[in-house]
Amino acid sequence: DAKTTQPNSMESNEEEPVHLPCNHSTISGTDYIHWYRQLPSQGPEYVIHGLTSNVNNRMASLAIAEDRKSSTLILHRATLRDAAVYYCILRGSNYKLTFGKGTLLTVNP
Amino acid sequence: GAVVSQHPSWVICKSGTSVKIECRSLDFQATTMFWYRQFPKQSLMLMATSNEGSKATYEQGVEKDKFLINHASLTLSTLTVTSAHPEDSSFYICSAGDRSDYQPQHFGDGTRLSIL
Numbered sequence: 001d002a003k004t005t006q007p008n009s010m011e012s013n014e015e016e017p018v019h020l021p022c023n024h025s026t027i028s029g030t031d032y033i034h035w036y037r038q039l040p041s042q043g044p045e046y047v048i049h050g051l052t053s054n055v056n057n058r059m060a061s062l063a064i065a066e067d068r069k070s071s072t073l074i075l076h077r078a079t080l081r082d083a084a085v086y087y088c089i090l091r092g093s094n095y096k097l098t099f100g101k102g103t104l105l106t107v108n109p
Numbered sequence: 110g111a112v113v114s115q116h117p118s119w120v121i122c123k124s125g126t127s128v129k130i131e132c133r134s135l136d137f138q139a140t141t142m143f144w145y146r147q148f149p150k151q152s153l154m155l156m157a158t159s160n161e162g163s164k165a166t167y168e169q170g171v172e173k174d175k176f177l178i179n180h181a182s183l184t185l186s187t188l189t190v191t192s193a194h195p196e197d198s199s200f201y202i203c204s205a206g207d208r209s210d211y212q213p214q215h216f217g218d219g220t221r222l223s224i225l
Contacts (some may be wrong), residue, residue: 034213041114042155043202045217087152094143095206097214099153 004088009104012078020073020103022088027068034072034093037063037084038102044087047073083107112136113205115217119150123225124195130188130220132203138183139205143214144176147200159186 005023012018024033032051036044048055048062050071055062061074075082087102112135132142141160145153157178159165165178172220175197177189186205190197200221204214 036213038153041200041219041221043204043219046213046215049213052145057144078127095160095214096143097204098155099145101152 002101003098004090006086006088006103008101009106010074011106011108012075013054013108014049014080015077018075018078020075020086020088020105021070022072023070024088024090025069026088032093033062033064033068033071034097035085035086035091036062036089036097037086039084044099045084047086049091050052059061064071077081078105078107079108080109110225113139113203113217115220117201117220118218119221119223121194121223121225125192127189127191128193128222130190130201130203130222132186132188132217133204134184134205134215137205137215138184138207140207141205142180142186143148143204143206144178144186144188145202145204147202147219149200156188167182190222192224195224198222199225 006059010048035047038044050062063072085102085104089097089098119124126190132170147153155168156171157165157167157197159178159180162185163178167173186207200219204216206214
């Protein structure tokens, strides 16, 4: 499975935008870019996913580089409830998700 | 959104007993379910992929006789940890989905298993 690289941790202030980067230089043409987040002692929660075009939903936006070797998850206005570990995952044709270490997002009040 | 229910939320049992964990998709049919294990301060590790009506596919290093998976219907998969020992204590999480490029996986809230 293609791997992703994310910063170990990031910090943000409440009500400010957050840009979470992800590098995936070995992405293949059929890999979808998925983002999930996990709060302590809970299962992961789906955030967003995309293939080539930028995507928006009620939770976040996903900006995908033109060469697809990187992407950025954008939380438009961070809240305390957004504090979590965010995982950027490439999902291939086998539909498996291989979780890396993710980025621990801290949101300051 | 799609809901996946996992039961029980937590279980404590004696060494040597077997423990069954259920994973149900409540409002959709899941052709595929996945089982993960997560140790403290670590990421999720995929244990096996379960397809409805067929045998589960286990990841390398996961003992299939130790972790029995049954996916008898499109809404239910079970993981049985047989003859559990303290080293099997972990957070077990299931996810469900269909084999679609447009749909994500939906995760249960996990089962905290503690073996004494």
